[in-house]
Amino acid sequence: MLHSCDNKRVSLDAWDISGDIENGEKVTEIVCRAIEFVTETYKTNVYAIVSDNASVMVKMGNELDQTIWHSTCSSHTANLFAKSVLD
Numbered sequence: 735m736l737h738s739c740d741n742k743r744v745s746l747d748a749w750d751i752s753g754d755i756e757n758g759e760k761v762t763e764i765v766c767r768a769i770e771f772v773t774e775t776y777k778t779n780v781y782a783i784v785s786d787n788a789s790v791m792v793k794m795g796n797e798l799d800q801t802i803w804h805s806t807c808s809s810h811t812a813n814l815f816a817k818s819v820l821d
Contacts, residue, residue, distance in 0.1 A: 736772055736780075746771060758793025765794060769802070786810045 736744045749764050769780045782803040785791035787810055795804030 736776065736778075738778065744776070756790055758790050758797060761790050761794040762797045765798065787814065 736746055738744075746768055751760060751764070754760055765783060772778060772780050780802060782805065783795070783798075784805050784807055785795070787806045792806070795806075798804060
């Protein structure tokens with residue numbers, strides 16, 4: 735999803751990677767394709783990505799570290815923390 739500063743939202747695309755190995759490199763490739771699509775189609779720049787805390791997403795964020803800001807979702811982090819405390 736692309737969420738702009740003026741509160742507009744657009745659904746970009748979806749990729750079915752169920753037959754592929756889900757790893758940081760694959761996710762990085764998809765993110766790069768999405769960024770190119772946004773740049774060409776909407777004539778805007780992507781400056782940040784928010785994802786869950788899965789290891790492949792963290793790896794993607796590390797691979798794109800010099801290119802784009804990456805943050806894990808605070809709500810997801812809080813949910814994981816609450817689950818670990820309740821257990």
